[in-house]
Amino acid sequence: MLSQHEYGAEKSRDFEAMRAAPTDRRAGPPVEIRPSPSLRLGDKAPDFEQDSTQGPIHLYEWMGGSWAVLFSHPSDFTPVCTTELGMVARLKPEFDKRNVKAIGLSVDPLSYHDMWARDIAETQGVELNFPLLADADRKVAVLYDMIHPNAHATETVRSVFIIDPNKTVRLLHTYPASTGRNFDEVLRVIDSLQLTDDLQVATPVNWNLGDDVVILTSVRNQEADKLFPQGYKELKPYLRITPQPSR
Numbered sequence: 001m002l003s004q005h006e007y008g009a010e011k012s013r014d015f016e017a018m019r020a021a022p023t024d025r026r027a028g029p030p031v032e033i034r035p036s037p038s039l040r041l042g043d044k045a046p047d048f049e050q051d052s053t054q055g056p057i058h059l060y061e062w063m064g065g066s067w068a069v070l071f072s073h074p075s076d077f078t079p080v081c082t083t084e085l086g087m088v089a090r091l092k093p094e095f096d097k098r099n100v101k102a103i104g105l106s107v108d109p110l111s112y113h114d115m116w117a118r119d120i121a122e123t124q125g126v127e128l129n130f131p132l133l134a135d136a137d138r139k140v141a142v143l144y145d146m147i148h149p150n151a152h153a154t155e156t157v158r159s160v161f162i163i164d165p166n167k168t169v170r171l172l173h174t175y176p177a178s179t180g181r182n183f184d185e186v187l188r189v190i191d192s193l194q195l196t197d198d199l200q201v202a203t204p205v206n207w208n209l210g211d212d213v214v215i216l217t218s219v220r221n222q223e224a225d226k227l228f229p230q231g232y233k234e235l236k237p238y239l240r241i242t243p244q245p246s247r
């Protein structure tokens with residue numbers, strides 16, 4: 001019987017061999033990767049259709065009226081990514097509460113994703129309960145500028161896009177391959193965006209749901225008295241702190 005270490009090493013060698021000689025027809029021919037203009041906050045999220053572990057996905061249709069968290073990771077059968085996908089699956093109730101759908105991406109074919117999903121369930125104790133795009137032709141990776149050639153020639157970096165129901169990009173962040181992301185931070189930003197979209201407030205440093213917020217400088221004191229009946233502390237004319245109002 002192989003030790004866990006030997007098993008992992010063997011699996012990783014098999015995987016490297018598969019990557020060197022892909023046989024999955026759905027992987028398609030290699031495509032030339034041309035630099036795409038970077039997306040910026042406030043831009044329309046590019047729509048796409050791509051294969052996934054839950055069947056073909058047309059982004060806009062799939063989102064419907066939900067928010068989306070689209071995130072890429074470097075490749076299948078890698079340790080950090082395995083823990084990230086397990087965490088996103090475990091956080092599904094938190095995403096659901098906020099009307100958010102998660103969707104992952106790597107530039108590996110569906111057959112690899114399906115095999116890897118079994119490992120994720122086994123090691124992370126949770127089934128992959130959100131779609132993982134099989135972006136073997138790198139269509140979405142190029143569209144969203146997820147390949148940073150000076151970091152790695154072909155693999156995607158750890159990109160995160162929060163997209164609102166109007167299909168507008170509301171957050172971009174990019175992490176290096178060796179650093180797993182903090183998905184509590186992604187939820188925290190969603191909480192902040194959903195709150196500040198509805199109310200004339202912003203959320204200060206290290207804010208978490210339920211903490212005090214700051215009143216927008218565009219709101220005059222007379223209006224603030226009406227909008228924030230719980231009152232506020234004016235430390236400076238531009239720095240007024242109030243208990244978090246409900247949405």
Ligand code: BEZ
Nearest residue numbers: 074078079080081177178
């Ligand atoms: C990982 O997911 O474990 C990983 C991927 C690429 C480089 C380093 C780590």
